[in-house]
Amino acid sequence: MHRTTVKVADGALDANQTIAEANRADFDRASVSVVNLMSAPGAGKTRLLERALERAEGNRVGVLEGDVRGSLDADRLSLLHVPVVQINTDPAFGGECHLDANMVRSAIPDLPLDEIDLLVIENVGNLVCPAEFRVGEHRRWMISSVAEGEDKPLKYPLMFRSCELVVVNKIDLLPHVDFSVERFLANLERVNPEAETILTSARTGEGIDAWRERLLGPAAAGRPAGASA
Amino acid sequence: MHRTTVKVADGALDANQTIAEANRADFDRASVSVVNLMSAPGAGKTRLLERALERAEGNRVGVLEGDVRGSLDADRLSLLHVPVVQINTDPAFGGECHLDANMVRSAIPDLPLDEIDLLVIENVGNLVCPAEFRVGEHRRWMISSVAEGEDKPLKYPLMFRSCELVVVNKIDLLPHVDFSVERFLANLERVNPEAETILTSARTGEGIDAWRERLLGPAAAGRPAGASA
Secondary structure, eight states, rough: OOOOOOOOOOOOOHHHHHHHHHHHHHHHHOOEEEEEESSSSSSSHHHHHHHHHTTTTTEEEEEEEEEOOOOOOOHHTTTTTEEEEEHHHHHHSSSSSSSOOOHHHGGGSSSSSOOOEEEEEOOOOOOOOGOOOOSSSSSEEEEEEGGGGGGGGHHHHHHHOSSSSSEEOOOOGGSOOOOOOHHHHHEEEEEEEEEEEEOOOOOTTTTTHHHHHHHHHHHHHTTTGOOOO | OOOOOOOOOOOOOHHHHHHHHHHHHHHHHHTTTEEEESSSSTHHHHHHHHHHHHOOTOOOOEEEEEEESSSSSHHHTTTOOOOOOEEHHHHSSSSSSSHHHHHHHGGGGOOOGGOOSEEEEESSSSSSGGOOOSSSSSSEEEEEEEEGOOTHHHHHHHHHHHSSSSEEEOGGGGGGGGHHHHHHHHHHHHHOTTTEEOOOOOTTTTHHHHHHHHHHHHHHHSSSSOOOO
């Protein structure tokens, strides 16, 4: 006699979770570490990646670019001679405001997983839905620009809570905007006391060495080129 | 003999459209003009409303605040003695990244429509989905901060295309960011050649008179107080 196995489906988010786990298994099998990088539009995701990757000698990095439309960011990053795959959520996926696990899965065959050790997934610029969809990543990071204001952790708590690293970017603008780093960090503490933070300016280079080291690992920071800005 | 009427349902967006039309009818019946104000997080929607409303003498304005969570912006605006109703998409609506017509409908009973002539709906900070959901508004406007970068019209074309007015805010930061107003306007022209634009700095007051006049009508600008900033 066979026991009947009863499966209970919890809806669409579970389908996403199933596919995210399949993606994760593929990444693990290829020994590729995956960062899901999120932010509001214009916080500086692409620029910070450029700053890190322009000195990524020896690191084998790939990028998966998520945008509603176009390949502006992918075109910029491919100038740095890293493999870049673009996902547009507009024509293929109905204009979605986030990447989901199935979109990432559709890109995996185009990714040279055997030739990279790190994959950065640059999500669609949005502080809400990207936080709700795991895509198979190992780490979830976000960037918050000081131009956006110090209240953002309180207004978008799920995003700030779901990330282990918050990069506070555009700190060169601090003299020109009403933004207290101290109050921002206090707001962040209220929603995610465990979050690590790095302060950066992609424009002046301040904090970029710390950011590059965090992204590429201690090995990258130990190189002679690490002394720049 | 009766003819059979066949109705074809086109799905969820049509339900939104039906409710948006009901909202619009309610607004029209009360002679309330409605602006749906959209932007990325931190572009300055609330600050620009504050700047306009602090000299709104004689204008009867109400605000409907959309946020994932909290009432930070509503609290700020209620200091200006305008009626403000907060919609949180998080607990009641599953953390949605936009307002839809049904959420706005749920707030209408709390709005003193007979006591206002203008209703500003401050949408959730997001450049994607708010553009897809009409809520019963007469006008769709957006704010784009120069800190976000000049490529945004190309990356979020539906949002920029769906608005008749694009306010370019934080122009006091122009000396400190890599943003060419000319290139931004050329990008905007590519996706929405009809769009009107106003350049503002909520911080220095530049362009605020033009913004206030656009929001409150020529009557507001003709007042003695209009000479400020």
